[in-house]
Amino acid sequence: MRYAHAVDEVRAAEAALMARLPEGTLMQRAAAGLAAVCAQLLGGLYGSRVLLLVGSGDNGGDALYAGARLARRGAHVTAALAAQKTHPEGLADFRAAGGRVLDYARLESLLSPGEGSAPSSAARRAFEGTDLVIDGLTGIGGRGALRGLYGALVRALPEEAAVVACDIPSGVDADTGEVADTAVRADVTVTFGTLKPGLLIDPGAAHAGVVELVDIGLTGLPEPAVIAPATADVRPPRPEAETDKYRRGVVGVIAGGARFTGAALLSVGAALRGGAGMVRFASAARVVALVDARWPETVTTVLPEAAPGDDTEPDLDAVGRVQAWVVGPGLGVDARGERLVKATLRSEVPVLVDADGLTVLAGLPAGVRRALLDRRAPTLLTPHAGELSRLLNVGRDQIEARRLVHVRAAAAGLGVTVLLKGSTTLVADPGGQVRANLTGTPWLATAGSGDVLSGLAGALLAQGVDAADAGAWAAHLHGLAARIAAAPRRGLAPAPITAEDVLAALPEAFAQLS
Numbered sequence: 001m002r003y004a005h006a007v008d009e010v011r012a013a014e015a016a017l018m019a020r021l022p023e024g025t026l027m028q029r030a031a032a033g034l035a036a037v038c039a040q041l042l043g044g045l046y047g048s049r050v051l052l053l054v055g056s057g058d059n060g061g062d063a064l065y066a067g068a069r070l071a072r073r074g075a076h077v078t079a080a081l082a083a084q085k086t087h088p089e090g091l092a093d094f095r096a097a098g099g100r101v102l103d104y105a106r107l108e109s110l111l112s113p114g115e116g117s118a119p120s121s122a123a124r125r126a127f128e129g130t131d132l133v134i135d136g137l138t139g140i141g142g143r144g145a146l147r148g149l150y151g152a153l154v155r156a157l158p159e160e161a162a163v164v165a166c167d168i169p170s171g172v173d174a175d176t177g178e179v180a181d182t183a184v185r186a187d188v189t190v191t192f193g194t195l196k197p198g199l200l201i202d203p204g205a206a207h208a209g210v211v212e213l214v215d216i217g218l219t220g221l222p223e224p225a226v227i228a229p230a231t232a233d234v235r236p237p238r239p240e241a242e243t244d245k246y247r248r249g250v251v252g253v254i255a256g257g258a259r260f261t262g263a264a265l266l267s268v269g270a271a272l273r274g275g276a277g278m279v280r281f282a283s284a285a286r287v288v289a290l291v292d293a294r295w296p297e298t299v300t301t302v303l304p305e306a307a308p309g310d311d312t313e314p315d316l317d318a319v320g321r322v323q324a325w326v327v328g329p330g331l332g333v334d335a336r337g338e339r340l341v342k343a344t345l346r347s348e349v350p351v352l353v354d355a356d357g358l359t360v361l362a363g364l365p366a367g368v369r370r371a372l373l374d375r376r377a378p379t380l381l382t383p384h385a386g387e388l389s390r391l392l393n394v395g396r397d398q399i400e401a402r403r404l405v406h407v408r409a410a411a412a413g414l415g416v417t418v419l420l421k422g423s424t425t426l427v428a429d430p431g432g433q434v435r436a437n438l439t440g441t442p443w444l445a446t447a448g449s450g451d452v453l454s455g456l457a458g459a460l461l462a463q464g465v466d467a468a469d470a471g472a473w474a475a476h477l478h479g480l481a482a483r484i485a486a487a488p489r490r491g492l493a494p495a496p497i498t499a500e501d502v503l504a505a506l507p508e509a510f511a512q513l514s
């Protein structure tokens with residue numbers, strides 16, 4: 001499991017610890033950890049060329065002390081001072097270790113733009129041959145777009161150099177993972193004490209590369225704001241020897257309609273492969289026929305079409321007993337869809353609402369929606385940014401840029417567990433803790449992939465897994481399956497995949513759980 005704490009919490013824990021330790025101890029611990037990772041990446045230090053990007057705060061101090069350690073072990077280290085004033089003791093130590101300083105005025109003239117906004121040839125020449133860059137421009141004190149020389153410096157970095165970010169890639173918001181404009185793209189981020197949420201959430205996560213945690217002795221941290229399960233933390237129930245199909249859990253899927261049928265097939269397939277003992281499926285006759293043909297192990301029910309104007313609630317008892325419902329994939333957003341969403345939410349078992357089911361919910365008057373979601377059994381909503389945008393009445397771009405803020409707002413506002421799909425899938429409980437998924441891959445951005453996720457998460461709900469774990473574990477397995485499908489053998493470059501391929505790889509993803 002990886003844990004991330006908000007900046008305010010890190011600062012509070014740091015202050016308590018600093019009060020008990022000699023001045024500078026924590027920075028030395030941080031710098032030692034940073035230097036060790038850099039030394040390992042470089043292999044031999046003698047003759048290697050290291051460039052420090054030094055900002056005005058303690059993040060720059062860490063970089064200077066780490067640079068001094070590398071210089072003492074034979075590296076050629078240059079510190080580019082991107083601020084007029086940088087950490088004085090760190091700079092003095094760096095100079096004493098034989099480090100070379102590119103001061104602010106010299107850096108400014110080097111970075112003065114050449115043609116257009118491209119870095120000048122002088123800057124390119126100055127940084128040529130760098131093996132490793134240590135980014136110490138901003139850490140947890142960074143706010144908004146990189147200002148002054150910072151942005152231009154980042155844009156002038158040589159492409160071939162390895163980049164190690166100190167604490168967090170500069171330009172990434174530590175609390176949210178937002179990137180305002182230019183941000184450092186690191187190969188490795190060496191972070192101190194605990195992870196920061198921005199390292200787990202895109203676009204920040206994509207900028208962080210591999211995240212190495214250095215223990216600096218921070219204690220007394222509160223509950224983490226964000227957690228990211230590792231594969232070993234994903235523990236769906238295993239059937240016991242004397243179990244039977246009913247005890248393993250029955251999942252009911254209500255999907256497909258007049259327009260769409262494929263979503264129902266994918267969702268049912270994933271529910272079957274998600275470990276439940278049985279899948280019941282209910283829909284219109286045409287969809288039921290297709291499910292019967294493709295997944296004969298499913299127990300199906302044709303739901304009679306209501307006459308126009310008849311809004312009596314569908315009889316879900318006719319479908320049979322289930323331990324969880326999945327409602328929405330390909331359902332349609334008409335009166336029929338609305339009646340089915342309402343009926344499942346009025347049941348007393350866990351309900352997962354996805355896709356058209358979410359659009360139906362978003363279209364209901366707020367009071368009706370609130371009453372429907374005010375249930376005793378768990379409720380899991382699985383929107384992508386567009387669907388959440390309709391539920392929250394917030395622009396889709398806003399949601400994509402500030403995923404953490406909005407998934408939390410949705411869970412708190414609607415009083416249910418919300419799984420926000422996307423480049424980093426996040427699952428928020430109304431209580432506030434967020435789970436981030438680390439197995440996602442851009443290959444999953446393909447039609448039908450969400451339908452697979454809904455069936456899988458529904459199967460976990462039916463097995464008694466709570467809503468937040470069901471969502472997070474389903475996202476984890478879904479990502480693993482996509483990776484397996486895209487590159488089935490080690491060393492193969494990933495190839496484009498379909499949702500069917502993800503579905504087919506689910507058993508192997510389960511097999512990777514210890």
Ligand SMILES: NC(=O)C1=CN([C@@H]2O[C@H](COP(=O)(O)OP(=O)(O)OC[C@H]3O[C@@H](n4cnc5c(N)ncnc54)[C@H](O)[C@@H]3O)[C@@H](O)[C@H]2O)[C@H](O)CC1
Nearest residue numbers: 014027056057058059138139140141142143145146147167
């Ligand atoms: N937390 C710990 O336990 C430890 C943290 N260490 C390191 O210290 C930094 C945090 O240092 P701080 O001085 O508070 O902030 P920063 O260095 O991140 O930056 C503040 C500095 O930067 C300027 N600034 C902020 N945003 C921008 C911007 N967008 N563009 C330009 N300039 C910006 C701001 O004005 C300030 O002057 C933490 O991350 C660790 O690396 C310790 O060394 C170990 C213990």
Ligand SMILES: [K+]
Nearest residue numbers: 135138168170
């Ligand atoms: K940094």
